[in-house]
Amino acid sequence: MILHNLSLSSGNRHKTAITVGSKCIEESLTSLTTQSKRVFVLSQESLLKDSGYDIMSVVKSAYHSDCHLILVADGESAKSMTTYTQCLNHIFDIGVERGDTIIGFGGGVVTDLAGFIASTCLRGIKLINIPTTLLAQVDAAIGGKTGINHPSGKNLIGSFYQPHLIINDIAILASLPKEESQSGFAEIIKYGIIQDRDLFDLLLAEANTIIKFDYIADHDLWLNIITKSIKNKIYVVEEDEKESSLRAILNFGHTIGHGIEALFGYNMYKHGFCVAFGMCAATYIAVKKSLISQDMATAIYRILNVYDYHRISLDSIHKDRLLAIIARDKKVKDSKIRFVLPTHIGKVIVSPDVSESDIIASIEFIESFFTGVTP
Ligand SMILES: NC(=O)c1ccc[n+]([C@@H]2O[C@H](COP(=O)([O-])OP(=O)(O)OC[C@H]3O[C@@H](n4cnc5c(N)ncnc54)[C@H](O)[C@@H]3O)[C@@H](O)[C@H]2O)c1
Ligand SMILES: [Zn+2]
Structure with missing residues (x-):
């Protein structure tokens, strides 16, 4: 259930909807998004296993579209040029248009990477963050900073790109170590x-x-x-x-x-x-x-x-x-x-x-x- 509806207004009159609640992912997706032809969900295998959360079923029932899961490795190494390129290869192989959506389902690593992909793919496709760690809910997933690392330093490649929606589900934190x-x-x-x-x-x-x-x-x-x-x-x-x-x-x-x-x-x-x-x-x-x-x-x-x-x-x-x-x-x-x-x-x-x-x-x-x- 969605218990708080917040929003963040940023430049170019962009407004990010932010929901906070419990077991509120499907409700938030259904009530706050418009349909996209394709939806790309970026996540990690270990997280899907540990949380036991079937994000793909939820996304599929909220969107009547082509839904694709893209898995990246666990840990900071996923915020790399190599993973970024692999994800884009995957997306371009499937085909992508400006009206499509990318959903980052994970901690700060996933939301930073998903944000950078969404901001650069076709100069920007719709981004939805579903942060699953406490750190990502209170910090990484909000504010529009996206990025990946470079051998010279962390977060050196990135952009400011505000999501369309951020869904904070407290129940998803139950499996967090x-x-x-x-x-x-x-x-x-x-x-x-x-x-x-x-x-x-x-x-x-x-x-x-x-x-x-x-x-x-x-x-x-x-x-x-x-x-x-x-x-x-x-x-x-x-x-x-x-x-x-x-x-x-x-x-x-x-x-x-x-x-x-x-x-x-x-x-x-x-x-x-x-x-x-x-x-x-x-x-x-x-x-x-x-x-x-x-x-x-x-x-x-x-x-x-x-x-x-x-x-x-x-x-x-x-x-x-x-x-x-x-x-x-x-x-x-x-x-x-x-x-x-x-x-x-x-x-x-x-x-x-x-x-x-x-x-x-x-x-x-x-x-x-x-x-x-x-x-
Ligand atoms: N963009 C920003 O403004 C901003 C701000 C702060 C941090 N960050 C970035 O965030 C990253 C760190 O994020 P983090 O601390 O969330 O780490 P993380 O994304 O690596 O997640 C930590 C671990 O928890 C697991 N996990 C995630 N959700 C889970 C769940 N519900 N149940 C069980 N396991 C779960 C993940 O698979 C991972 O192994 C860093 O790369 C940092 O640079 C970005
Ligand atoms: Zn910090």
């Missing part, structure tokens, strides 16, 4: 710190329940948390779709986070875990610069502890290599590193003057914070 939930949850904590104090307080108040990540038993709470998170993202993207100003605040925790992700070759720590490392490091830098009170910083460290992020064992970090990666990050402007730093719970600033020694000190701090569990 706990560590995927915990990874996605870091982005929710991020919304609390950057602009939503009420959400932050809710996450602390309901921590004992939330940490179970039981989307079925605690459905109403999750509906509330996911909807609030999506509204946070909609607000930022509607203000600044192409990241010329406000959207940069979504990078809180991501400068150092992306650096660590790259340092360990993208397969050691999940994206959200790296965001947790980065949020912790940025908070430490904000304290060092007297931008945030010790009390507020303690609340940020506490929420990371409450949600067990300190149980992740962060390997010792080669600081020079990390600095080099951060310096070549695409978010460097005029060779100055722009850092998002918290000033209150619910407020951040973009600081142009974070030095290398600030970063090194923050890394030493997080190495002692994320100590892991001793067996």
Whole structure:
């Protein structure tokens, strides 16, 4: 059932319909889409097996069209030029017209790839995202950033392309492994710190329940948390779709986070875990610069502890290599590193003057914070 109907307005008067609910995929497809001659569903075999969700039957009953399933490999490797080309070969072999639709059914890997294919195939065919991870529901599938990786770096090839519809089905999260939930949850904590104090307080108040990540038993709470998170993202993207100003605040925790992700070759720590490392490091830098009170910083460290992020064992970090990666990050402007730093719970600033020694000190701090569990 669809429980919330939201929308995101972007440039060229485009409006993305966003539904949030439970077991609401078929209803959303039926009521919010127009027919297409062909529908291409992009997904992963392991996800179809693990979720037990028969997406093709649902799509076939919503559309009276030619429906095709395109499977890609599990993991970040699917966001490659090779997979992108293989998917397009498959689509062109079948035949495709401007009125056709591509549906991304999966986590952020699938929605990023499906979005890039939809935006470039025939200069743009209709895109529907059905995010199946917590991270993709609250972040990756909304906002129009699509992309694939290049050997030189992550997400270096991509486009801004807004979907026609995004369907967030809370029930589909039931099969998500706990560590995927915990990874996605870091982005929710991020919304609390950057602009939503009420959400932050809710996450602390309901921590004992939330940490179970039981989307079925605690459905109403999750509906509330996911909807609030999506509204946070909609607000930022509607203000600044192409990241010329406000959207940069979504990078809180991501400068150092992306650096660590790259340092360990993208397969050691999940994206959200790296965001947790980065949020912790940025908070430490904000304290060092007297931008945030010790009390507020303690609340940020506490929420990371409450949600067990300190149980992740962060390997010792080669600081020079990390600095080099951060310096070549695409978010460097005029060779100055722009850092998002918290000033209150619910407020951040973009600081142009974070030095290398600030970063090194923050890394030493997080190495002692994320100590892991001793067996
Ligand atoms: N476009 C954006 O704005 C944006 C924002 C944040 C992250 N991202 C991208 O998102 C990607 C990470 O996304 P992710 O964390 O969702 O990872 P993912 O897509 O790799 O999914 C994680 C794992 O969970 C499995 N899975 C997905 N749904 C499941 C379900 N319901 N039940 C059981 N298993 C399920 C997947 O098969 C996969 O193995 C990265 O590539 C990142 O760059 C993009
Ligand atoms: Zn992120």
